[in-house]
Amino acid sequence: MTGTPSSPPEPGRSSGAAAPEPGPAPGPVLELRGVTKRFPGVVALDDVSIRVNPHEVVGLIGENGAGKSTVLKILSGVYQQDEGVLLMRGEPVRFRGPRDAARAGIGIVHQEQSLIGSVSVAENLLLGVEGRSVRGGIYRWSELNARAERQLAKIGSKISPTARVNTLTFAQRQMVEVVKAISVEDHAHAEPVVVFDEPTSVLAGEDLETLFAQIERLRSRASVIFVSHRLDEVLRVSDRVYVLKDGRCVAEREPGSVDTQELYRLMVGRASTGQYYREEEQGGVDDAEEVLGADGLTLRGRFSDVSFSVRRGEVLGIAGVVGSGREDVCRAIFGAEPVDGGELRVGGKRVRFRVPADAVRAGVGYIPAERRFEGVAMGMSVAENILLADSSAASMGPFAVPRRRAALVKEWIDRLRIRTPDSGTDVASLSGGNQQKVVLAKWMSSPRLRVLVLDHPTRGLDVGAKEDVYRFVREMCAQGLAIVLLSDTLEETIALSHRVLVMRDGQVAARFDAAPGAKPTQVDLVEQMV
Structure with missing residues (x-):
């Protein structure tokens, strides 16, 4: 790396003095000038220029595959640009890896969580910057845990530094990611740039407000890049907003001069339909036959x-809130959590799923919240992933028919607008949102599918991609599919559902009809959730 001091302060040490009042800005603290990045068959970034001034919050938005993730990977040292220049405080730099970026003061809250599940929160927070907490290869646990506790206290978190990460909820792990990124301010040699990549995708209520307060706190001593698909949040926290589309920067706007509808148009290239959730397409089901049923379903310690x-x-x-049991119920429907008691029915027949393969054979599909770990098979192609659950529609008996396979894969790439160079591309190289679309295609392409469990299906998707998902939910319902939905927002849950079941402390607390024009309010649900 060039253009940066070679002797950062000792990790974990801080003067404790208040941050000085910022003087006149000498220029951008971070700048991309004409940055281009190519991969085989695709130009991920094409002459992109972005600047971040001292103590400024800059929003970065775009559809899935627009280039946001590539920008962040260049900033974090995972990728190096093919053309153009990256400058930190006016000096050209080229990061050879994430450690170079961290030493330059760049901290990132990753959309796809980067924590190590088998070790403690403290070890994750201070990984690579243990300093005097490790001597001679031996951990000084009391010091390490105390330092981690000070970092957690910055945002008022009650998470124990000794807790193993894989015992935390998804939302708790996200807060640890936030703390880890913020901690770069303690061991960088200059005021940091903290990048938030979809930090609010699993946060709500107090956690969400805590995050916004933390961003405002950081403004006095850092610069911030805020990446989110929630356009109202981008306008709330940002001083300026950059819009990426197809690898190019197509607009720069100030929040006071633009609204969410205009940002949507700039991102997607078309205006919103005005019928975001397609409630007018919600058909009646009162006389329809039961496809999925449960009576007294119980899993000790989770739900009853x-x-x-x-x-x-x-x-x-x-x-339901985190810990209400709703995620466990959905995993039980798919056989990922074998139940202790009660009855589960599919198509009127009693079933008992010991493993997910049993559920798949019965026609039950499951789109998990954590797509990178449970939804897609990294190292396999887009086509292989789409055909992974059930390739019978592209086969003749036990034999695969290449022409049918190619046609089926192409159909779903086109229908879901999956951005990929070709069907043979490794799914790991796609953006998070396009990986989610591959997971959707995997189940939607199955001719035996009768029940689809959607566990946060729009997490990490841009507004245009969400509209595509909502359209397919309505289409699948019209074809007779039964859907169980867990959503990131109550608004989405209410708008898409025919009925809403509210869980609290592992039990059903309330049930609501949600017919068009007579849907419950968010307040109705919240009163039963807490």
Whole structure:
């Protein structure tokens, strides 16, 4: 790396003095000038220029595959640009890896969590910057944990530094990611740039407000890049917003001069339909037959006595706070969490799923919240992933028919607008949102699918891609599919569902009808959730 001091302060040490009042800005603290990045068959970034001034919050938005992730990987040292220049405080730099970027003061809250699950929160927070907490290869645990506790206290987190990461909820792990990124301010040699990559995708309520307060706190001593698909949040926190589309920077706007509809148009290239959730397409299901049913479903320590029925063409939304048991119920429906008691029915027949393969054979599909770990098979192609669950539609008996396979894969790439150079591309190289679309295609292409469990299906998707998902939810319902939905937002749950089941402390607390024009309010649900 060039253009940066060679002797950063000792990791974990801080003067404790208040940050000085910022003087006149000498120029951008970070700048991309004409940056281009190519991969085989695709130009990920094409002459992109972005600047971040001292103590400024800059929003970065774009559709999935627009180039946001590539920008962040260049900033973090994972990629190096093919053309153009990256400058830090006016000096050209080229990071050879994430450690170079961290030493220059760049901290990133990753959309796809980068924590190590088998070790403690403290070890994750101070990985690579242990300093005097490790001597002679031996951890001084009391010092390491105390330092980690000070970092967690910055955002008022009650998470224990000794807790193993894989015992935390997804939202708790996200908060640890936030703390890890913020901690770069303690061991960088200059005021940092903290990048938030979709930090709010699993946060709500107090956690969300804590994050916004932390961003405002950082403004006095750092610069911030805020990446989010939630356009209202981008306008709330940002001083300026850059819009990426197809690898190019197509607009720069100030929040006071633009609204979410204009940002949508700039991102997607078309205006919103105005019928975001397609509620007018929600059909009646009162006389339809049951496809999925449960009576007294119980898993000790997770949930108990859960009963419901889902008819052909119906969306059953399940609402609840983190730890309410709703995620466990959905995993039990798919056989990922074998139940201790109760009855589960598919198509009127009693079933008992010991492993997910049993559920797949019965026609039950599951789109998990953590797509990178449970949804897609990294190292396999887009086509292989789409055909992974059920390739019978592209086969003749036990034999694969290449022409049918190619046609089926192309159909779903086109229908879901999956951005990929070709069907043979490794799914790991796609953006997070396009990976999510591959997971959707994997189940939607199965001719035996009868029940689809959607566990946060729009997490990490841009507004245009969400509209595509909502359209397909309505289309699948029209074809008779039964859907169980867990969503990131109550608004999405209410709008898409025919009925809503509210869970609290592992039990069903309330049930609501959600017919068009007579849907419950978010307040109705919240009163039963807490």
